[in-house]
Amino acid sequence: MVSASALLVLTSSIHVHGLFNALLAPLYAGSTVEFMPKFSVRGIWQRWRESYPQDQTKADDAVTVFTGVPTMYTRLIQGFEAMDPALQTASATAARQLRLMMCGSSALPLPVMQQWEAITGHVLLERYGMTEFVMAISNPLEGKRKGGTVGNPLPGVQAKIIAEDGSCDNVEVGELCIKSPSLFKEYWKLPEVTKQSFIDGGFFKTGDAARVDEDGYYVILGRTxxxxxxxxxxxxxxxxxxxxxxxxxxxxxxxxxxxxxxxxxxxxxxxxxxxxxxxxxxxxxxxxxxxxxxxxxxxxxxxxxxxxxxxxxxxxxxxxxxxxxxxxxxxxxxxxxxx
CATH class of the missing domain: 3.30.300.30 (ANL, C-terminal domain)
Structure with a gap:
C-alpha cells in the first residue's frame, strides 16, 4: 500500500535512525520511501524544487518528509548559501512546503538548527535513541521543540541520570539510563558485558552523559x-x-x-x-x-x-x-x- 506522503531517506540503514525511523516506520505506515544513490546537496535541493514548483502546484510524487544527520544539514546550508538569489528563493520556498523535517544519529548544533529554521521555516525534530532500545526520548511533533535538547521520555519510557558512584539523588550531570518496553534483553553471548550494562531496576546504562534543563527537557552532553x-x-x-x-x-x-x-x-x-x-x-x-x-x-x-x-x-x-x-x-x- 502506498500513501500520498513520500519520505526521502538518506541515512544509513544499519543505524536506528535510518533503519527504524526513516525506513521501517514509514513503510509500516504505508508511505513511499525514496532512496538516493548517494548524498548530493545539489540533488536534494533540486528534488525539493521539483516537488513544489514555483507556480504553487505540488507534484504527484512530491517529497513531504525529510530526515538526515547534522552533517547533511550543514552541507545543505553551505549549498544554499552558494546559490544565486533567484535559486535561493525557489529552494527555500519549496523546502517550506514539506510537512516535517527530522534530524538524528548525533547531536544537532544549535546554530545549525537556527540557520535551517531561518532558511526553511522548519524547526528540526530531534529525538534520542540507541540500537539497544530504538527510540526513547523525543521533542514533540506538536508542541515546543527546544533546540539543544532531545525532549522528554516517550510514553512507557523511564529515564534517570546517575552519578559515577551509581547514586541518582540530585545529580545535575551524569550517565543517562533508560528503561523501556522496547529495551533489549541481552548482548548475544556476552553475559558479562550485559551484566555491566544494567543497573538495579532494569535500567540500561547508555554511556551518554546528560542533564535535564529547567523545562524538564533532556540535554545530551556526549559520550562519557x-x-x-x-x-x-x-x-x-x-x-x-x-x-x-x-x-x-x-x-x-x-x-x-x-x-x-x-x-x-x-x-x-x-x-x-x-x-x-x-x-x-x-x-x-x-x-x-x-x-x-x-x-x-x-x-x-x-x-x-x-x-x-x-x-x-x-x-x-x-x-x-x-x-x-x-x-x-x-x-x-x-x-x-x-x-
Missing amino acids: NADIMKVGGYKLSALEIEAVLLEHPTISECCVLGLPDKDYGEAVCAIIIPDSEIKRKREEELKPALTLEELSTWAKEKLAPYKIPTRLLLWESLPRNAMGKVNKKELKKQLADQV
Whole structure:
C-alpha cells in the first residue's frame, strides 16, 4: 500500500535512525520511501524544487518528509548559501512546503538548527535513541521543540541520570539510563558485558552523559568516554563548546576534544574547518584563517574562562564515518600520541 506522503531517506540503514525511523516506520505506515544513490546537496535541493514548483502546484510524487544527520544539514546550508538569489528563493520556498523535517544519529548544533529554521521555516525534530532500545526520548511533533535538547521520555519510557558512584539523588550531570518496553534483553553471548550494562531496576546504562534543563527537557552532553572532558576539576561538554564555536563567522565546522595536559588533566582542543572564502582572503594577507588569540578574545564573551580552547588546529576537513560522525575516541588517541 502506498500513501500520498513520500519520505526521502538518506541515512544509513544499519543505524536506528535510518533503519527504524526513516525506513521501517514509514513503510509500516504505508508511505513511499525514496532512496538516493548517494548524498548530493545539489540533488536534494533540486528534488525539493521539483516537488513544489514555483507556480504553487505540488507534484504527484512530491517529497513531504525529510530526515538526515547534522552533517547533511550543514552541507545543505553551505549549498544554499552558494546559490544565486533567484535559486535561493525557489529552494527555500519549496523546502517550506514539506510537512516535517527530522534530524538524528548525533547531536544537532544549535546554530545549525537556527540557520535551517531561518532558511526553511522548519524547526528540526530531534529525538534520542540507541540500537539497544530504538527510540526513547523525543521533542514533540506538536508542541515546543527546544533546540539543544532531545525532549522528554516517550510514553512507557523511564529515564534517570546517575552519578559515577551509581547514586541518582540530585545529580545535575551524569550517565543517562533508560528503561523501556522496547529495551533489549541481552548482548548475544556476552553475559558479562550485559551484566555491566544494567543497573538495579532494569535500567540500561547508555554511556551518554546528560542533564535535564529547567523545562524538564533532556540535554545530551556526549559520550562519557569521548565528549566529556575533565579540565582542572571541571567536567566540560565538548558538544556545548562546539555549539558556541560554530557561531564564529570563520568557523564552518569544528570538533572539540580533551587532550592530555600535565597541569589540568586535559586541555580543551579545538579542531577548526575554516570558511573557504574567509580562509582565501586571509591567505592573501599571509595570515592563518584563525589564530588561537583571536578565538580566545572572541570566546571570552560567550564561554567561561575554563571552557575556552587553549589549543587550536586548522584542518581541511574532519574524518567522518558513513553516518557523518567523527570518531573522537580514536582521534583523541592519535592526537594524544603527538602531544
